[in-house]
Structure formats: C-alpha cells, structure tokens
Amino acid sequence: MALQAAHLEVDAFLVCMVHALSTEQEGVMGLCLGEVRAVRIAHIRSVIILLRSDKRKDQVGIPPEQLLAASTEEERLAKLTGQPTRVVGWYHSHPHITVWPSHIDLCTQAMYQMLYRDFVGLISCFGEVKSTKTGRIVFTCFQSLQATKSSCKYERVEIPVHLIPHTDMGKACLESMMAFSRILHKEEQNAFRKIHSLSHLDPITKIHNGSVFTKKLCSQMLIVGGPLMHWLEGLLKRNEERLQALQQEKQKLLEELAALEREEQNLTA
Template sequence: MAVEKVYLESDAYMVCLTHALSTEREEVMGLLIGEIDEQRVSRISAVIMLRRSDKQPDRVEISPEQLSDASTKAERLAQELDRPMRVLGWYHSHPHITVWPSHVDVRTQAMYQMMDEGFIGLILSVFNQDKVSKNNRIQVTCFQSVNHSPEGQPSQYSRIEVPLHIVPSARVGPACLESLVELPNILRLEESEAYEQIRQNKDLDLMTCIHNAAVYTKSLSHIMDVMTGPLIQSLENRLERNKVRINELERRKEEMLEELRT
C-alpha cells in the first residue's frame, strides 16, 4: 500500500458530503487536494467539485482536462498557503448502494495509481437506508488498488482499505468555502448543458419543446430549493455565530487589559 493513512479535514469532508447529497439519482465526483509527507501520510484540506458532462447512475469519469485544471488550482493554493499542495485523490458518491468500490471503481483507481502511486479514492454512500432502524445512513471508505497477478500475467486488481481519519476544524477554510459556494452553480451548469443538447434537436414538436422547458425550469427551482436556499441560510447562521464569538473575544480582551492595568 502506497499510503499508510489519510487525514481529511472536517471542512473538506463537509464539502464532499454536501456534494454527494446534492442528488440521489446519479453519482457525483470531485478531486482531493492536499499534501503527503515522507511517512506516506496524506492530509487533505481542499476539494474541487467536478461538473459531469454525462450523468450516469452508476459511473463517473474524470477527463484529462479536469485533472489539468485541478493541478493548476492546487498550484495556486500552494502559493496562497505556502504549502506543497497537489491533487492527492478523487471522490465520488454511491447513492442507494453499498459504500464498497465496484470492479470499475477498482480498475479506475488502479489507472490513477499508475500516474501517482499515492493517489487515493474516497467513496461516500448516501441515501442508503439501514435495514434495522429504517433511517438513511452515510458511510465513507478510503481505498487503493492492488494487483495480485504475477509479473507478466493479466492484471487482477482488488481494493485495499486505507485508514481514514476526519480531523475536526473550527472553521471553514477559504478553499473549501469557495467550493461550497460554487456547488449550486455547478448543478445549474449541468442542467443547462443537458437542456441545450436537447434543444439542438430541430425535429421536436412544440409540445415536446414546452415539456422540456418546463422540466428544465423545475430542475432549476429544485436546485434553489434544496441547495441554494439552505446553503445561504447555513452561511448566515455561521456568520451570526462568528459575530457572537468575536464579541466574546472582545469582551475577554477588555477584561484581560483591565486586569493588567490593575
């Protein structure tokens, strides 16, 4: 195993989870940004959400262009934070199915490891009901691929779990906040691209065109209802908590200054 363990900042985990919960019909995906040390310990502190060009309920793909853009963003973050940030892995969701990677996921992971042996995969299982409690549960796993075939033989890959630790964070980092705020726009662009592709068909009758436009409008309204509105409310609540915290720190500062003067 090329990576001993992974530390995932809680704000980065929140972004991954929010993205995974944005739809229960298709899988979503993104890239993990961070740094890896000499002890082969990965520390993930930022996330890049990727726009899907082809929505599939059981498959996600990352284009070379998306990987290149992510590498550029990682370099920018490295300059801003003065740390050696780079793309460390990928994540995707499993809505309504088990958290364990499929054989396609394992092969995809193996392909990424050919480019970078430290590359890891993260899967979030969402909208998956517990058979006992009947409640929806969220599961997450971190894995790499290993080839069991002897040299010269066709590759036979299997998954190997990588220990994952969620690291508590008192704040949402700028990079994670930027990704979180970008999510509604990513979902909107996906819907717009799908609608524009349908509109290219000039053989559709009037009623079909009206129906497609109505479905598109409904999709945008759904994004506003389940994503944009709650996100704005969450950020406003966090802002209020920060204001309260600032007032408490200011009061404590005055008390300490008063103690010094006496």
C-alpha cells in the first residue's frame, strides 16, 4: 500500500530545484530527510546533495559510501533540529526528457522500498514550451508497486505532494546550499584527476585537460557561485532587518512592562 501524501517544505524544495537547474545536460541526485508520520505522510524537511561519479542526462551514478554515510547525517540533523530525522526518499532530475520515472528508476525505487516501505522518489524535469518559448518545470512524487497487468516488473504509483510554506530557511537546508558549490567543485576535480592520471596521455593532451578543468570551474563560479552568493547576501540582509525589527519590538515591550510595574507600585503604595 502506497503512502497517502508527501509534504515537502519549501526550503528543501528550493535546494532540490537549485541543484537540478545547475546543469542543463546532466541529471543530479540527492537524498530527502525527514520523518513519516502515523497517518503515512512523508514529511521532508531537508535534503542531502550527493556527489556524482557518473553524470549523464538519463543516468546518475553515486558512490556507495555516500549512501552509507547518510546514517551519520541522520543523527547529526536529528540533534541539530531536535526532531526525528531519517532518510525518507531520494530525488533526481530528468533534464529535457520527461518527468515520469524510467524502468530503472522504478527498480531503484523498489529496492529502496525493500529497505523502508515508506521511501519515496521525487523527480524534477525542466525544458521549454515550444509554442510560447518559455521555460517549464514539472515535479512529481512516486513509489513503485509490483505490476499486475503489464509486462513491466514494477509500475508507478503517483503520490500527492504538497509544498509546506516557510518564512525562514532551515539551518539544515542552508548547510546543504552552502555545500553545493564545494560538491560541484569536487565532482570536476575527481573527473580531472581520473583522466589526468592515465599514463598514455601526451603533454599537450594533459595541458588541454587542465584547461577544460579550469574552464569548468570558471563556469561554475559564473552560473552557480555568483547567483548563490547574491542570494546569501540578500538572505543576510533580510535577517539583519528582521533582527532589528525584533530588537525594536523587544525594547517596546520592555518599556511597556516597566510602565505596568510602575503603575502597579503606585497602586500598592
């Protein structure tokens, strides 16, 4: 039996979308953290951006040790947020393809559900509407069930997903956003070292490989690093303005409290 629904907090959704839109040619992947409540609703509060070992439009490879390390992250985030936290799902993107899960996605999802029956899968897809020449983002949530009337081994069950609004960005999601550029840099560095270590490469090819690596890092700074820094500066400014407003409200309340205490003293005198 599938889950009733998935509640995705908007700051976790923002991290998923920023991750997915960081590349137009390759899929991305991450893990969703939160809890599944008694009414069988998955509540997703934060995400972990995973380091890719294989980057293709229709397939993403993840080193196995990253999935094992997720248990450590569960414990850390549970202490950080003071709420029960575990890995409750995974997300990945289908750039310029379709939002519906492939047969590989369904098999992967079924494998996760063997470990935890309430595990969910999230897929984002973006592209262009040809008639209007405008961008479009589609998002879906699903689980896998044993197929009964088709030749496929598993079939998709769509799970209703609801975005939960937030006035602030949670600390766990903010940490994921801050780690984003570092993970992208690590991916490019791993790819560069893998090719550069090949013994049969001539010096010119190695120089070219280094130039491509430098160009990739510059593109990351332009496409991801710059906008991310601008967003963080805006977030800091809003937080400072809110802090100032709260301090003014605190001072006003203290003055009102002092006035009430003086009034009470006059009445008892």
